[in-house]
Amino acid sequence: MSNHLLRSHAPISDHNWQTLDDEARDRLGVALAARKMVDFSGPHGWSHSATNLGRIDAVGSAPCKGVTALQRRVLALVEVRADFAISRSELRDDDRGAADTDLESLDTAAHQIAVAENRAVFHGWPEASVTGIAEASPHQGLQLGNEPGGYPRPVASAVELLLRSGVAGPYALALGNEQYKRVVETAENGGYPLLEHLRKIVQGDLIWAPGVDGAVVVSMRGGDFLFESGQDLSIGYLDHDADVVRFYLEQSFSFHVATPEAAVPLKA
Amino acid sequence: MGFDQYHEPPEELPPATRTFARLCASLTEEAEAIGWYEQRLAVETDPEAAAVMRDAIGEEYKHFSMDLEFLLRRSPTWREIAQGVLFKTGDIVEHGEEAEAEAGGENGGDYSEDGSGSLGIGSLRGATR
Numbered sequence: 001m002s003n004h005l006l007r008s009h010a011p012i013s014d015h016n017w018q019t020l021d022d023e024a025r026d027r028l029g030v031a032l033a034a035r036k037m038v039d040f041s042g043p044h045g046w047s048h049s050a051t052n053l054g055r056i057d058a059v060g061s062a063p064c065k066g067v068t069a070l071q072r073r074v075l076a077l078v079e080v081r082a083d084f085a086i087s088r089s090e091l092r093d094d095d096r097g098a099a100d101t102d103l104e105s106l107d108t109a110a111h112q113i114a115v116a117e118n119r120a121v122f123h124g125w126p127e128a129s130v131t132g133i134a135e136a137s138p139h140q141g142l143q144l145g146n147e148p149g150g151y152p153r154p155v156a157s158a159v160e161l162l163l164r165s166g167v168a169g170p171y172a173l174a175l176g177n178e179q180y181k182r183v184v185e186t187a188e189n190g191g192y193p194l195l196e197h198l199r200k201i202v203q204g205d206l207i208w209a210p211g212v213d214g215a216v217v218v219s220m221r222g223g224d225f226l227f228e229s230g231q232d233l234s235i236g237y238l239d240h241d242a243d244v245v246r247f248y249l250e251q252s253f254s255f256h257v258a259t260p261e262a263a264v265p266l267k268a
Numbered sequence: 269m270g271f272d273q274y275h276e277p278p279e280e281l282p283p284a285t286r287t288f289a290r291l292c293a294s295l296t297e298e299a300e301a302i303g304w305y306e307q308r309l310a311v312e313t314d315p316e317a318a319a320v321m322r323d324a325i326g327e328e329y330k331h332f333s334m335d336l337e338f339l340l341r342r343s344p345t346w347r348e349i350a351q352g353v354l355f356k357t358g359d360i361v362e363h364g365e366e367a368e369a370e371a372g373g374e375n376g377g378d379y380s381e382d383g384s385g386s387l388g389i390g391s392l393r394g395a396t397r
Contacts, residue, residue: 005385025387032392040391043384220393232386 004046005236010245016091020235023103024110024249028233031114033209034121035227037172037218038133038255042229050074051228051254077230078128080116081250082109083238088245106247113233113249115211121227121255122174122212129254133225134216134265136257139165144214144266148182148194151215156201158217158264165261167219171202174209174216179268214268224262228254284342284390291338298332301325344384345371 007017042048052074059069084105094101119125124132139161142154159171175183183206186194198206204220218225230252238246273293278286305325312318340347352367353360 003385007385021387025389028387028389029392032389035389035392037393040393043386043390045384229390231384233389234384234386236385 005234007237010237011240012091012245013095015095019094019101020106023106024235027107027110028114031111031210033118033174033207036207037174037220038121038225038227039222040227040229043232044230046231046252048077048230050076075129075254075256077252077254079250079252080113081248082113083246083248084109085244085246088243091245109249118209118211122216131257133218133257133263136260137263137265138261139264142264142266144179144268148186149188151183151194152197152201154266155198155217158266159201161264162217162219167262168221170204170220172204172218172220173198173202173206174212174218175206176212176214176268177210179215180208215266217264217266219262224259226256226258282388282390284388288339288342291335295332295335295339298328298335301328302332
């Protein structure tokens with residue numbers, strides 16, 4: 001049994017595969033912010049190509065008189081891939097029991113593919129027919145600002161906007177790299193951590209979201225944002241030479257927003 | 269009611285594995301119910317009561333089948349073996365041995381939980397950072 005990932009063709013041991021899979025899983029689990037906030041459907045497999053939108057388009061003309069036609073509208077899945085290479089001597093050391101195998105190239109690929117997923121979900125990807133949560137939201141115009149001490153006000157405004165739109169909580173706050181760092185290192189007057197204050201405002205979690213610009217407050221009630229996975233994140237084998245083995249991280253997915261008003265972007 | 273379907277600490281299990289375990293538990297319950305109804309029907313002398321139970325066991329057949337199909341969709345290796353065994357005439361044990369041998373040979377370097385080669389990450393809702 002072999003599939004398109006061609007894992008059995010890689011000149012590496014079972015133990016090496018375990019090491020690579022574990023490392024990728026660890027790195028991705030931290031950075032895949034979108035999956036912590038949106039509904040996830042699947043995985044439906046590599047051969048799954050499109051998401052049913054339940055919508056139709058008119059077909060201008062029919063092949064003959066006496067018939068009419070409608071065409072189903074679907075959202076095609078996008079395949080995303082990040083290549084990486086691991087030194088064969090490092091892989092041999094891994095088999096010898098080395099605990100510090102150099103997997104930097106895999107780590108970089110994992111981060112890149114996580115950022116791509118986060119950006120597609122939160123900010124869209126027009127070339128792949130993905131509309132993001134932030135761009136779809138009708139609640140535009142709130143600024144986070146540069147001073148972390150000022151974050152509670154726009155975050156509270158965002159929660160209030162959601163409540164006014166009839167969007168129930170709990171909510172979560174996705175924070176871009178810089179914004180997350182500022183929040184974590186800031187204590188308000190009296191030493192109360194800003195992180196805790198913001199958690200109380202959103203009645204939910206703050207999530208580090210690499211790839212997100214600014215921040216986004218999202219309702220976690222479910223049913224609003226739909227991520228459909230074809231092949232879930234997997235490592236495949238590409239090729240090798242005497243020195244390195246080349247692999248790739250890959251997945252296929254679609255994303256669409258069912259309730260645009262269920263999130264509020266906060267610009268940096 | 270506890271969390272008996274988990275053999276490992278639930279907080280250490282990925283969501284997809286927890287869902288798989290729940291459906292395995294459900295499959296077991298449906299099979300038990302089928303066994304119970306078979307026994308009750310075997311001893312029931314009231315035809316009206318027997319009719320009600322025949323209707324009920326039909327529900328259990330349906331639930332069992334749906335649970336099984338869900339699990340097979342999530343486990344390609346299990347599905348492959350099941351395809352070699354189910355709905356065939358002939359020697360059941362022979363079919364089983366053959367199906368297992370075919371599925372268990374070359375695994376494509378795939379050591380993933382569901383046989384797809386995936387890292388099995390799935391949904392991370394409930395995970396925070």
